[in-house]
Amino acid sequence: MLRLARGRVSALAGDPEGGKQRKGAEAQPPRVLLPSAPPRSASERILQRGIFEIDGRSCDVVLSNSALRWRPIQPERPAAPAAGNSKCDFLSKEEFIELKDVFSVKLKWRRSAKQQKGGTLLGITLFLCMKKEQNKLKDYTLNLNNISEDHCASWAKHLKKILTEFSNRPKSLKVLINPRSHKKEATHVYYEHVEPLLKLAEIKTDVTITEYEGHALSLLKECELQEFDGIICVGGDGSASEVAHGLLLRAQMDAGIDTNYILTPVRTPLPLGIIPAGSTNVLAHSLYGVTHIVTATLHIIMGHMQPVDVCTFSSTGKFLRFGFSAIFGFGGKTLAWAEKHRWMPPNQRKDFALIKTLASLKPEDCEISFLPTEVSQDSEEASRNEYGTTESDCENQWQKVQGHFLNISVMSIPHLLSPGVLVPNTRLNSGSLALILTRNTSRPEFVKHLKRYASFKNQLNFPFVETFTVTEVKIQPRNNSGYNTGDVEFHGTSSENNYPWNVDGDLMEVASEVHIKVHPQLIKLFGGNQEEMNDYKLTLNYS
Template sequence: MLESPCKSISVLNAWSESQEELRETQPVSPHGTEKRVKTKKKKRKQKQSQKRSVSAPQLCPEEDYKERVETKYRPDEPIVRGIFQIEKKSHDVVLTTTRVTWTPIQPETPTADRDLKKQEEYVDLKDVFAVKVKRRRSAGQQSGGTLLGITLFQCKKKGLKLKDHAIHLNNLSVDHCEIWFKTLKELLNGFKNRPKSLKVFVNPISHKKEAYQIYLDEVAPLFKLADIQVDVTITERKGHALSILKDCSLEDYDGVVCVGGDGSVSEVAHGLLLRAQMDAGRDTDSIFTPVQAALPLGVIPAGSTDVVACSVHGIRRAATAALHIIMGHHQPVDVCSFSCMGRLLRFGFSAMFGFGGRTLALAERHRWMPPSQRREFALIKTLAKLKPEDCELSFLTAKGAEDQKKAELNGDGGDICEGDWQSRKGLFLNISIMAIPCLCSMAPRGLAPNTRLNNGSMALISVGNTSRSEFIKHLKRYNSTNNQFGFSFIETHSVKAVRLRPSSQSSWTDDVSEENEESDSKNTPIISSEGTYPWNIDGDLLDVPSELLIRVHPQLLTLFGSDVEEAEETPVKCSCI
């Protein structure tokens, strides 16, 4: 994972670059005290030169360092060693290829060695994401200033939360700090998964329209600290990110970041994957085998539910998401493709048909309402008019797919044939298909706790026809530790592919016309053209004219994050049920 330090020539210039500097501001001194300040400065200068002579690098002088950068460092052998003040105490500090270790300097006693071992502290370089030169500057001063030392920025883990933590190594010697700074920079540049340049999409209308502010306050400062170049687009309309991703030069970036809710994440993920298919010359108007996306995707949660962010971070925190990106934590995830009549409609992580699709369609037609009010209104209204969908559901179980694979290996199988599929025909209240667990505050164990981020299969949850009260009981269980699927009218399967053919065309169009009669036609555009069915794909409405084929593609996309079991959040009770 570590690159030979001699390759990173740019690092040798970084010492003098202003962006590498961390400023400790000091108030401008009033004119009357100028003389006193001058004498103080003189004294400080004298002290500095005294300190310099004490704490210059001890084991590895500059010549030695230059020689070392031309050869590979040996693991765990000290590269640089010196004295720094840490939290106002002098410490003996050692840098190896893997960690920085510091031990307090104390007068020798018979038990000194044992005591020192106890007081030894360290930080692993794999947890350090930035090193800066620390200077004291007066207010308004743009450059120069008194060198105070160097600061390491560590990514600290507390539960699922990631936090940045500064470790100040104070030493007033320029030579000393320069050697430490350059060596640390070279070692940090060796972590190849960490992005240097990112394309960022911000959806300004997500949830409470706070996405850009969240980016500016919680994410941009961390990216700056980690010296990541960013190219930010604030999206102007639905499909904007997709159109950019189809055409832009991706070679300039090491990753793509989306600041927004699930709809935005889904659009960016679809854009990245569609672009990969275009680049690989795949015919998306056929049932094709997709290629992986070229770049990893970072998800900064700024939506109302953020199931993708919760599933890959376990927590809805912009700073945690940003640190996963900065540290280059890669998590491969399974992705679904949605095709209709042999044509790819889109890629995504989850889909809902029936109650989930209807609720979203209704909410979308009331966009003029504030987001939470709109969702509650749609949920209550759809529950009040609860109707089952008459459809034919076919699915290829993960086991069936394994048998198919084995048969192919033995030379007795070809394409997936009808015989490998199971079918159910009848009335369903809701059908969910999810490639990721879909953790969120309303379902801390996930909407689909039976699937993992990259287990190569999707969870199929079909809720058959039942009474409204039984259906509400099932919905309420998502919020508790009770098994939400423990009802006779619910079936769950681990599947590779699903086909859903609705036949209850009349029931949906009836709802639309009835709804339109009641509502203000200026504010609520008629959504579905006749004969289409509303699907909820990652919180985005997709009108599908007929049968939808959903396939899972194992590890098609890499997200910045890690695999988590459960969302670390206090369950939120949905106030309306």
């Protein structure tokens, strides 16, 4: 069977042999069980045919424009096999890989420790991206051994030419690293785990380590972006949200739209890749189905794209920002407390903020207006632009809810967590928002509700929790007197009466009503379609 051995990427980038093999049972490379090779399609053209040693066996190898197929060469006089000999069946089986799973091709050399070039040619190494388990992607190698330099050079040339024809794969990336994310590990994460893979795939990078809050936003407003095929953010949810906001804001500027009054935003032409290096990484988890650095990097290298809905936030008719989610009330106050104590270690700061907010738990008197998804869809069928209805079209179809609320969440993405899901039945590009209202209740009941987020139990199954599927929502606090919880008053630079909002992990302070509207598929993120990924199964075992 096909044996794909995974070595250290940092070693493979310079030497495809991948360094020394581990001892004992761990030295055995994984054996990947692939389905039987399908018959060649009419569109599959044979480009080359030759002999290579694969997994210790001489094989007849055929390269087409879409696949690499091989079959072990049978000895001239094989011993007569017993009836039903499975070993004989195994030896005659054709195996294959699809070239769309290959992201790099290198000549394989044997070199001394100090030798940088030359050496003894061993063959060709193909680097593949394959799904292992739980949506994780891994890089593997397939070695085609042959000592003929002309033979290997010809094959490597054909293989590399095929890879250049995958036009969706990036060739140049702008990388933004937030060195202060979580435990200040983002720089290490990039240079130790991400950069070696990007170099292996021969992707050019321009790296900027941000120096202050808002640095990425300022850079994206002024940077020459046309030379890049995508933007990469290494950090947490707040960093990713800032970069997404900057990309979309730049797209509006380039389109000549007044960024103070954005009603119908244009899409950004550049995709965004997110390398999870924050404390929660909710956005990356929702995108990839798992928080895994190599998985995120391989999605970027392979050019997997996922269109994602984005919200606009505005107040009194003036545009505030783009974002994927917002939390008002308990979630906003907790973040405000945490931001006041940035000097604390991340985990300690989060626990402190949670305890302080619970200790002063207090509902907010609000009026909430929203446009249900069904209404918006009906109106869209009548006429309207690509983003649905305008407020005047649905003036009599908005619904209102008022009362005292402990927490209000507005989400355009699923917000996958481990092990639970913050917003069940929500997709990345459904064109709708999940509005979750948590009405006033006792502190013990509210704590019980919060604990459900860390379990598989339904956190929405409480009598004081209401959910709606909407396309727009307006939230108006009715006690416009600011927040005061003892020794800390939350206020912004322009007003003493600002209310704290948690927008994708960033603190946003607003004094009055906030209008949130979803815009379908406004940005593309590097990442695979979760439904397609779940259908792609790969079994690993060890012989």
